[in-house]
Amino acid sequence: MNTASSPAPAKSGSLLAMDPQRQAFLLLRTVFTVAPIIFGLDKFANLLTHWTIYLAPAATSVVPIPAQTFMYIVGVVEIVAGIAVAVRPRFGSLLVAMWLLGIIANLLVLGNFFDVALRDFGLLVAALALNRLAVAAGRASRN
Template sequence: MESSTIRSTATRPLLEGPGRQAFLLLRTVFTVAPILFGLDKFTNLMADWTIYLAPVATSVIPLPAQTIMYAVGVVEIVAGLTVAFRPRFGSLLVAVWLFGIIINLLVLGAFFDVALRDFGLLVGALALNRLSPGKLR
C-alpha cells in the first residue's frame, strides 16, 4: 500500500462525522470571538480592556494603554480572519496570542480566573490545529 493511501485513509475520519463537526465548531468560535473582541478594543462596550494590561507593557512600549489596546484589537481581528481562511496556521497564531495574554495576566498578578479560561481556549486552539486539514505552508 502506498504511503499516500495510508495517509489519506488515516486522516479521513477527521474530515467526516464528529471530527468534521468539531472542526467546524472550533473554527467558527476561533473566527468569531477574536474578531468580536478585537472590534471591542475600539469601543470598550464589553469591558474596559485597559485594566487587563500589565503596567510593565506600557513601560516597555511607551504608549497609552488604550493605544496598545487598539493594536491588540487589530491583531485579534487579523487572527480571527486567519482562522477563517487558513485554520491550520490561524489556530497556531491564536494559540500563541492566548499564551501571550496568559503571561500578561500572570505578570499583572490579577485575573487568574481569566488566565485559566484563556488556557482552556489555548488548548481548544491547539485542538483546532490538530483537526485542521492540510499542511502548514
C-alpha cells in the same frame, strides 16, 4: 414490544450526518473566527469591558504608548487572528494559541485575574486542538 423510538436518520449532507471530527473542526473554526473578531472590534468600543484594566503596566513600560493605544493594536491583531483562522485555520489556530499565551503571561505578570488566565489556558488548548483537526482536515481533502 419495543416502544422506545429510535432517532430519525440524519439527512445526507446535513451537519448531523457529518463525521464528528469534521463537526468539531467546524465548531472550533467558527468560534475562533468570530470571537477574536468581536473581541478585537470591542477594543475600539469598550462595550464588553474597559480592556485596559487587563493590561499589565509592564507592557506599556516596554512599549511606551498609552494603554488605550496599546489596546487598539491588540484589537487589530485579534481581528487579523480571527480572519487568519477563517482563511487558513492551520496557521490561524497557532496564531491564536500564541496570542493567548501572551495574554496569559500578561495576566500572570499583572498578578490579578487568575480566573481569566485559567480560562484563556483552556482556550489555548482548544486552539491547539483546532490546529490538529485542521491538519487532519487537510489530509482528508488531499485523499
